[in-house]
Amino acid sequence: MDYTYERLALALAPRPIEFYPTITSTNDRAMQLLADGVSNGSVVIADEQTHGRGRLGRTWYTPPGVALALSVIILQPPAAYLNQVNMAASLAVYDLLIALNIQQVVVKWSNDVLVNDRKICGILTEAYWDGDKLKGVVLGMGVNVRNEFSDVDLASIATTIEAEIQREVDRVSLLAVLLFHLDKWLALLGNPAILDAYKAKMTMLGKPITVFNRGSSEEIHGVAIDVDTEGALIIEQDSGVQQRIFAGDVTLHKKGT
Numbered sequence: 001m002d003y004t005y006e007r008l009a010l011a012l013a014p015r016p017i018e019f020y021p022t023i024t025s026t027n028d029r030a031m032q033l034l035a036d037g038v039s040n041g042s043v044v045i046a047d048e049q050t051h052g053r054g055r056l057g058r059t060w061y062t063p064p065g066v067a068l069a070l071s072v073i074i075l076q077p078p079a080a081y082l083n084q085v086n087m088a089a090s091l092a093v094y095d096l097l098i099a100l101n102i103q104q105v106v107v108k109w110s111n112d113v114l115v116n117d118r119k120i121c122g123i124l125t126e127a128y129w130d131g132d133k134l135k136g137v138v139l140g141m142g143v144n145v146r147n148e149f150s151d152v153d154l155a156s157i158a159t160t161i162e163a164e165i166q167r168e169v170d171r172v173s174l175l176a177v178l179l180f181h182l183d184k185w186l187a188l189l190g191n192p193a194i195l196d197a198y199k200a201k202m203t204m205l206g207k208p209i210t211v212f213n214r215g216s217s218e219e220i221h222g223v224a225i226d227v228d229t230e231g232a233l234i235i236e237q238d239s240g241v242q243q244r245i246f247a248g249d250v251t252l253h254k255k256g257t
């Protein structure tokens with residue numbers, strides 16, 4: 001198989017890694033490492049997850065042999081830039097896909113990357129607080145490499161790297177490129193360059209959207225006008241009132257809807 005501890009350790013050196021042929025969730029293991037004490041940039045990688053977690057309490061399926069499932073530990077990022085960790089992750093996936101010559105890649109606030117409107121990766125960032133001190137962040141990323149979606153409804157809303165480029169790829173090489181780009185963007189947390197790059201790769205700005213706001217459990221309709229330095233999406237409602245949204249699921253309205 002393309003994944004072995006030896007190949008991963010060599011390709012990702014000197015980064016400390018843990019590799020699990022199967023695990024419940026790499027995010028759960030990374031949270032435990034963060035609690036126990038670990039070096040910045042350490043990564044937990046799994047071939048299969050039996051209880052992978054997505055956002056909003058959803059399940060994230062990672063069968064063996066088909067995807068990247070990893071959690072990167074970031075120690076003490078400035079709390080004000082927590083959402084920029086999502087941006088850095090989206091931008092790193094974007095760069096990976098462009099390096100593979102995949103077209104029609106966009107980032108979708110707050111933490112999706114789409115190819116031809118289909119989801120190719122999921123990002124789940126979880127903060128570890130010690131009282132009011134942010135001890136660290138676990139950045140969980142799942143990237144579809146060769147998942148089989150043909151027999152499920154997912155086929156219309158999800159895609160994979162191999163489906164897009166029509167050739168086999170090596171997951172170890174993908175991880176090395178992904179983590180190279182991730183380090184590059186994480187080094188820019190708080191720098192305007194990260195926000196500018198993120199906004200340049202979004203397609204929803206200036207368009208009518210609906211957001212389901214997790215904080216208030218309400219739907220907000222309006223035009224997405226900006227993303228601010230804290231990563232909040234600014235929506236202008238018909239009344240002219242502007243709302244800052246920190247987390248939510250966005251639906252982009254197609255023409256006529």
Ligand code: BTN
Nearest residue numbers: 025052053054055122123140142
């Ligand atoms: C989403 O809902 O889009 C986010 C999915 C995040 C999945 C990744 S896979 C690696 C890491 N471990 C988990 O349990 N979840 C994240």
